[in-house]
Amino acid sequence: MSKIITVIYGSSTGNTEHAAQAIAGKLGGRAVNIRNASAADFQADLLILGTSTWGCGELQDDWMNGVALLEAADLSGKLVALFGLGDAVGFGDTYLNGMGELAEKAVARGAKIVGRWPSEGYMHSLSTAEEGGFFAGLALDDDNEPGETADRIDRWCEQLRREAAL
Template identity: 45%
Template sequence: MTHKAIALFYGSSTCYTEMAAEKIAKYLGEDQVDVFNIADEPIVNAGFYRNVIMGIPTWDYGELQEDWEEIWDEIDTIDFSGKTVALFGLGDQVGYPEWFLDALGYLHAKLKANGATLVGYWPAEGYEFEQSKALTTDGEQFVGLALDEENEFDQSDQRIAIWCDSIKPHFHLDP
């Protein structure tokens, strides 16, 4: 089986994360990205790729989406050393301002502990929330692309385009 340059894994309950994943794959080039719904494809497939993107929504009070929760421990069986990983997360900064994108932060910590080289950090400026476990230690950036389809869906396409352009060099794609 021939693998494309990038594997994109996502979990989605309401289709918003799935739609974001499809937009990212389209922007980067569908000929470059294999897209996997973690509900249907084993996460261990990430081990076969050098370049990985993962998309995770945060549910309720900083909780993992159910498909991610199901495979959470399996992630620890994958050695991410030598792999370049970019993350994107979806959350609701108005409805859940104290837990905005927390699941993105949990995933980042897990991947970092498993040796991943993480890229694609995103400015926190312009978002309105109280707390997030997805912030870098200086609080200036999220550990991945931050999307809020509930309140700022009109900004998602532009954010995806800018973010994809920023990660292309890390994945050795033409700008």
């Protein structure tokens, strides 16, 4: 039986939404806006959570309301991958902090994180999504490096295929 792959995302100006749709398309999954998500959407063989970061290192607005669903989900032993959109130059000391927050909450619910992504070569100075030379998930920056996005998504999806045995 084919695996259930669900991409749940929050997006204010469309950047994270585009990435979510591209990722879902490549992996044969479904993209769900957190605004329309239900508890059942968090039960998947591979759950992929995406957010942009707003304010000064805060979750995207719709995730602020929807995060309660993540906090209530039983993710024990479940595979979870993350991706984040941010601005590593304009917000270099809070780059992708929203993704960091989702990662922390997913781990607290028992998730096994796949799809960590090397942080070498990014222009930021600080990020709560970064640890030991890796981001908790795919790091995208459509503000400064829009030309990198498609290739990064391709490579990350290949990485997920291997790590999640899709």
